[in-house]
Amino acid sequence: MTDLRTAFFEECEELLESLADGLSRLEDGADDSETVNSIFRAVHSIKGSAGAFGLDALAEFSHIFENVLDKLREGELTADADLMPLLYQGGDHLSYLVEAANGGVEVEPDRAAALIADLRRTAQGDGFDEDEDASDLSAVDVAAVDSFQPIILDFGLPDLGSVTTQAAQAGPSRFEIRFAPKEELFETGHDPILLFRALGALGPVEAEADLSNLPEFTELDWDRPYLSWTLMLETEASRDAVEGVFEFVADLCELEITAVAREGTGDDPLPPSDDGTPPPDEDDGSDEPGGSDPEDDDSTAAAVEPAVRSEPEAAKPQKKAEAGTVQKANRDTIRVELERVDRLVNIVGELVISEAMLRQAMADSSMSAHGPAANAMGQLRQLSGELQESVMAIRAQPVRGLFQRMSRIVRETLRETKKNARLVSEGEATEVDKTVIERLVDPLTHMIRNAIDHGLESPEKREAAGKPAVGTVTLSAAHRSGRVIIELRDDGAGINRPKVREVAISKGLITAADDLSDAEIDNLLFAPGFSTSEKVSNLSGRGVGMDVVRSEIQALGGRVSISSEWGKGTVFSISLPLTLAVLEGMIVEVAGEKIVVPTTTLRETVRASEAAMHMLGNSERVLSMRDGLVPIVDLGESLGFRGRVSDFSDQSLLLIETDTGQRTALAVDKVYDQREVVIKGLEQNYRQVPGIAAATILGDGRIALIADTDQFTSTGPGTAVAASMGTDLFDDFSDFGV
Amino acid sequence: MSDVLEKTSSDLREIVSFTINGQGFCIDIGHVLEIRGWTPTTRLPHAPEFVTGLMNLRGTVLPVIDLSMRLGLGRAEPNPRHVIIIVKLRDSTVGFLVEAVSDILTVRPEEMKPTPDVASSLTKDFIEGVFARDDQLLRALDLKSIMPADQGAL
Numbered sequence: 001m002t003d004l005r006t007a008f009f010e011e012c013e014e015l016l017e018s019l020a021d022g023l024s025r026l027e028d029g030a031d032d033s034e035t036v037n038s039i040f041r042a043v044h045s046i047k048g049s050a051g052a053f054g055l056d057a058l059a060e061f062s063h064i065f066e067n068v069l070d071k072l073r074e075g076e077l078t079a080d081a082d083l084m085p086l087l088y089q090g091g092d093h094l095s096y097l098v099e100a101a102n103g104g105v106e107v108e109p110d111r112a113a114a115l116i117a118d119l120r121r122t123a124q125g126d127g128f129d130e131d132e133d134a135s136d137l138s139a140v141d142v143a144a145v146d147s148f149q150p151i152i153l154d155f156g157l158p159d160l161g162s163v164t165t166q167a168a169q170a171g172p173s174r175f176e177i178r179f180a181p182k183e184e185l186f187e188t189g190h191d192p193i194l195l196f197r198a199l200g201a202l203g204p205v206e207a208e209a210d211l212s213n214l215p216e217f218t219e220l221d222w223d224r225p226y227l228s229w230t231l232m233l234e235t236e237a238s239r240d241a242v243e244g245v246f247e248f249v250a251d252l253c254e255l256e257i258t259a260v261a262r263e264g265t266g267d268d269p270l271p272p273s274d275d276g277t278p279p280p281d282e283d284d285g286s287d288e289p290g291g292s293d294p295e296d297d298d299s300t301a302a303a304v305e306p307a308v309r310s311e312p313e314a315a316k317p318q319k320k321a322e323a324g325t326v327q328k329a330n331r332d333t334i335r336v337e338l339e340r341v342d343r344l345v346n347i348v349g350e351l352v353i354s355e356a357m358l359r360q361a362m363a364d365s366s367m368s369a370h371g372p373a374a375n376a377m378g379q380l381r382q383l384s385g386e387l388q389e390s391v392m393a394i395r396a397q398p399v400r401g402l403f404q405r406m407s408r409i410v411r412e413t414l415r416e417t418k419k420n421a422r423l424v425s426e427g428e429a430t431e432v433d434k435t436v437i438e439r440l441v442d443p444l445t446h447m448i449r450n451a452i453d454h455g456l457e458s459p460e461k462r463e464a465a466g467k468p469a470v471g472t473v474t475l476s477a478a479h480r481s482g483r484v485i486i487e488l489r490d491d492g493a494g495i496n497r498p499k500v501r502e503v504a505i506s507k508g509l510i511t512a513a514d515d516l517s518d519a520e521i522d523n524l525l526f527a528p529g530f531s532t533s534e535k536v537s538n539l540s541g542r543g544v545g546m547d548v549v550r551s552e553i554q555a556l557g558g559r560v561s562i563s564s565e566w567g568k569g570t571v572f573s574i575s576l577p578l579t580l581a582v583l584e585g586m587i588v589e590v591a592g593e594k595i596v597v598p599t600t601t602l603r604e605t606v607r608a609s610e611a612a613m614h615m616l617g618n619s620e621r622v623l624s625m626r627d628g629l630v631p632i633v634d635l636g637e638s639l640g641f642r643g644r645v646s647d648f649s650d651q652s653l654l655l656i657e658t659d660t661g662q663r664t665a666l667a668v669d670k671v672y673d674q675r676e677v678v679i680k681g682l683e684q685n686y687r688q689v690p691g692i693a694a695a696t697i698l699g700d701g702r703i704a705l706i707a708d709t710d711q712f713t714s715t716g717p718g719t720a721v722a723a724s725m726g727t728d729l730f731d732d733f734s735d736f737g738v
Numbered sequence: 739m740s741d742v743l744e745k746t747s748s749d750l751r752e753i754v755s756f757t758i759n760g761q762g763f764c765i766d767i768g769h770v771l772e773i774r775g776w777t778p779t780t781r782l783p784h785a786p787e788f789v790t791g792l793m794n795l796r797g798t799v800l801p802v803i804d805l806s807m808r809l810g811l812g813r814a815e816p817n818p819r820h821v822i823i824i825v826k827l828r829d830s831t832v833g834f835l836v837e838a839v840s841d842i843l844t845v846r847p848e849e850m851k852p853t854p855d856v857a858s859s860l861t862k863d864f865i866e867g868v869f870a871r872d873d874q875l876l877r878a879l880d881l882k883s884i885m886p887a888d889q890g891a892l
Contacts (some may be wrong), residue, residue: 350797450799582873593781639783680799686792690784695792695799701797703792 008049012098017040019091020404026079040069058097065090068578090114092408172262175242180228185252198245248683341394348391349678355384356699392579396431399477403428407444413452419458422470430477432484433579443549447488455492455570495564497521522562526550555586582676589670591641593703601709604655608648610718623665633712634667656709664712750844754835754878759811764876769825776820802833827881
C-alpha cells in the first residue's frame, strides 16, 4: 500500500505540474478546450485517486474545485481576470492539500474555508443552483454505495449528436460495471467500498449487490467472498479513467465494464453531424436534472448494448486527441528509482577514472602513440565521455516544475504583502540536475519573497514613480558556457544603498569610515545577520538571511551575484554547475600533494617570478595587479601542509575571485593541467574539512583534494576559516588526547 | 542435540586478530569488509594526527586511521607489508592501518576478560576486554569509542 501511495503522490506531482502549466497557459489567453480540459483532467485525476486512498479532504476539495472547472469547460465561466486568481488559489490549495496528505505541511483551515466558499459560489453562479445539488447528491450517492442501496439519479445527458461538438467531449457517458472480487482482493487489503468511492468521484454511481451466491449462514465460509456488484456509473470521465479505478485490482477480481447506450441515442450509433442531428444545447447538457431534452427520459432503463459501443468509442478518439500531448509524454517515459540512476552515475564515474588510469599506464609503458592500442584507447575515451554525459543527462530535469512552484510562492507573497505583480518565467525547458533543482527550492523561495517584499514598491508608489502599477518579477534559466544561469529580476525600487550602508553600520558590519563601492554595498545583503527590513515582516524576516541563501547556493557549487539600479530594479544571478558529479578544475601541486582548484572562481594564473609582489608588514605579501592589490595566500600553508614559505619565486599564483568580488592569489608549487574531475564527497566516511570542498580520484588512482576557494579569501563569509583553521579543529579532537 | 549445536554456534563470535606495535588486538569480524595491502594515502589538511590520509577503495574515498597512533602507541611507519583493514561502523567506512593481520578466530563471548587496570588510560578507553589465546593477549577494540558518532564519522 505504501508503494501505491508513493506512486500516487508522484503522480499528483505530475498532475499538479500540468495543472499549473494549464493555468498559466489559460492566463496567457489560451482559452481553448484543450487547455481547460488538461486542467480539468488533472484535478479530476487527483480527486479520483484521493478518493481511492481515503484522503477525504483532498478528494472533497478537488471535487469543489472541479465543479468550477467544469463550468469553465462548459463555457459558462470565462477565464477572465476575475476568475484567474480564484483558479490559481484553487490550484495552490490543492498543492497544499497534496503536501499535507503526504505528511508535509499543515493547512490553514480558515483560508481554505473562504476559498471553498468562493469556489462554491463561483460554481453556483449564473443561476446554476443545480450544481450544488449535484455535488451534494453525488456525496449522498457515495454514501449510498457504502450501504449498497441503489439511488437512482436522473441526470440530463447530452445526446449522441453532441459528440463532435466541443461541449459533448465533456458529455457524460454511462458505464455498467460488473465487479466480482476474488479472495485475493481482500487478502491484499483492498476494499470494494474504497473502489466504489473512487468511482463515485468520477460521477454518480448506483451499486447493486448480487446476493445470489450467498450461501446459508451456517455454510458461510468467512474467508470467501460471495458478493458481486453491478454498478451503474454516469461519468464524464473516459473509459480509461473508469478502468483506472480498478487498475490495482485488475487481477484480483472479475471485472466487466460495458458502455451503456441511452435509449434515445442508442438507435443512432453513427458519429453525427452529417445526419442532421440538431446541435445540442451546450449549457443545458449535463447540469439540469431531468432537463429539457426529451431524450433524457428513462435513462436508467437503457439497455446494455454492446453493439452500440460506438458512443463512447466515438467520443474516445476525440478525448485521446485532446489528451494527446499529455498522454504521449507519459508513454514515452518510465519511472526509475533515483537510486538506480545514482548507481549508474557512480559506476560511470569509476569507469572514467579507470579509463584515465589505463591511459596513464599506457603512456608510462612507452607504448606507441599511434599503434592499435592507442587508437582503441582513444575510442574508449570518447565512448566513456559520451556515456558519462548521457548518464548525467538522465538526472537532468527541466526547471519548469521549480518555476511553477515559485509562481505559487509569488502569488502567496503577493497576497500577504498586498502588492501586485506578475511572474514571467523564461527558459523553463532548461535542464538541470535533479538534486540541484531540489536544493534550489529553499534559496529561490527566499529570494523571491525578498524581491517582492523588499524589492517591489506598493502600487501607489509605483504609479507615482511612473511605472505600471503591476510589478514584474522575471525568473529565467539558461545554459551558458557549461553552467546554468538562473536569474531573478524585479522591476522594483532597486537597492537603497544609503540605507543598506546605514543598516550595515548600525549592525557593526562596516564602520562609518569604510569607503565601499556600489557592488560592495550590494553584497552586504549577503552578510550574515543583515536584514534591510525595518520591521521584521512575516515574510522575509524569518530569521533566514541572504547569507543562508548564498551558502546554500555555494554548497551546490554555485555562485550568486547581485546587481541593482536605483529606481529600476534588482537582478540576482545564480550560476550553477550542470551536474554535481563532475567539476572542471586546475590540477596543482602543493607541498607534494596534488590539489584541484575549481575553475569557476579561477580568473588568471601568474608566474610568481614575473608578478609584482610586495611585502606588507612582517610577512604578509600582496600581489600588485592592474586594478589593485591582492593578498597572497600560500595554499600549502593555509592547509597546514607546511610552515611559512619565505621564497615565493618558484611558485605560481592562481588569482581567485569570489562571487562577492573578493580576490585572493593562491600560491602553489606547480600548475599541471585543467581537466574534468569526478566529485567524491568526504562527509560520508569522514567529515567536512575546512578549506576543502570534496575529493576526486586522479588518473593514477590517487586521491586529490578539491579546494574550496571561497574559504581562502581574506574577508567575506567563509573567511574566518582560513585564519582559525587548525586551532579549532584540534580543539575538537582534544577529547581523544591528541 | 541439534538444538544444542545451533545454540552454541550462534553464541560464538568470530574475531579478526592483528598486531600493532607487536601487541595483539582484535575486532569482531562483522565489522570487517575486507583487508587490503598498504597504499600511499593522500594527506588531509587539519586532520588529527591519527588520520593518515585518504585512500581510494575502488572509487570510494575513505580515511585511513593509524590505529597505533590512535591507541597512543606511537606513529606507524608504514611499509608495503602493512595492511589496511576496511571497517564499516554505522554508515561510514574507514581503513585501519595495522602492522599485520594474524588470524580469524572463533571465541565464546564469556572468554572475554575485563581489561586489566594496568593498561594506560588511553589504551584502556578503546578496549572493551581481552581474550587470552596461546599465551597471547588479544585486546578487543571498542570501535564505537575509536570512531565516536558525535564527531561526524570521526
